[in-house]
Amino acid sequence: MRFEVLGTFSISSGSGSVPLHGRMRRTLLGVLLVRANTFVPVNVLTEALWDSKWEPRAVPKLHWHVHKLRQALPEGDRLAFDNGGYRLEVHPGELDVETFETLAGQALKTADSAQRASLIRQALTHWHGAPYEGLDVPLLSDETMRLSEHRLVLLEELYQAELDLGRHASAAVELADLVRRHPLRQRAQHLLMDALWRAGRTSDALAAYRRARRISVDQLGLEPGPELRLLERRILAGEVAGAGAHRAPALLHRAR
Structure with missing residues (x-):
């Protein structure tokens, strides 16, 4: 699977794009991706989905949305429940944020200006718009701000390298x-x-x-x-x- 959150939120697999309908399910997936490969407590997920508002049937509704998300994912068994929370297993290279930050990290470690500029430009090809576009919840907003700042710092590093060249x-x-x-x-x-x-x-x-x-x-x-x-x-x-x-x-x- 491939998860893209740097711009239009999308999922794809070997057979093409995977449709994911509904703000709740998209928000659920977004939060699980921010905390990929770790168990996210049920209360954190319900607060994200209902924006901390009182929802008397929040937990059963959450389980239903998880069930529908599992059905939508090509490998639904990667979404597991344990320790009072849900965990989405994401493999290396499947999440565009990870690829972006890996290339950025490599760029900032090299002293060679040409290589640094090349790696930064490669990293920026994974950026297609505001992160988690259309998903306005506090937990995702914090991550959006962090990633947006990272991109701006990276652009400044790119132009410094270009000047050095x-x-x-x-x-x-x-x-x-x-x-x-x-x-x-x-x-x-x-x-x-x-x-x-x-x-x-x-x-x-x-x-x-x-x-x-x-x-x-x-x-x-x-x-x-x-x-x-x-x-x-x-x-x-x-x-x-x-x-x-x-x-x-x-x-x-x-x-x-």
């Missing part, structure tokens, strides 16, 4: 789009300024700083961080772009 112009184009969508991420702002500077677009780099400062002051009531201000000073001082193998600090962003 001298791909300044193409990185600047992609970074401009990232900054438009996440204007409060100061590491992304820093990378954009650096990319423009290295591409010979000094005035654009300084304009990017002014925009970043205006957004930070208007929305957060704060001046940009010290790393962003330092980069502006280096540009104004006429330093050689990229001198000293400058890297954007990994924890520079303040917000999404």
Whole structure:
């Protein structure tokens, strides 16, 4: 089986796509996948399905939804009950989140910029939209936020690798789009300024700083961080772009 949650929620097997109807069953499967290969207590599942609201027949209804989910899955016996909870057995490589995070982990461990960029781009091919799309329950929302943050950090690492490889112009184009969508991420702002500077677009780099400062002051009531201000000073001082193998600090962003 193959489970995809990074975007449109879907299940597939060797015979094709597996239909899974109903918000309750999709939510149930989502929670079981977040806790894959571990027993999830019945009370955790009922709270997720009924959003902590009182439901007098929650437990028998949960068992019925589990029964229907077992029927829908090509290998329903992987969904087992024990220790007061349910466990979904997921094999290595079957869950797109696992594949994404494995490739991301490999990328962050390598010192070779070309290999790092390649691995990150491979990881990002598994991303097709918001995680657990359409399933709005607190337990899944927390996981969605974690994965979304992981993706943004990975994108920033990708563009740092691209700058290290001298791909300044193409990185600047992609970074401009990232900054438009996440204007409060100061590491992304820093990378954009650096990319423009290295591409010979000094005035654009300084304009990017002014925009970043205006957004930070208007929305957060704060001046940009010290790393962003330092980069502006280096540009104004006429330093050689990229001198000293400058890297954007990994924890520079303040917000999404």
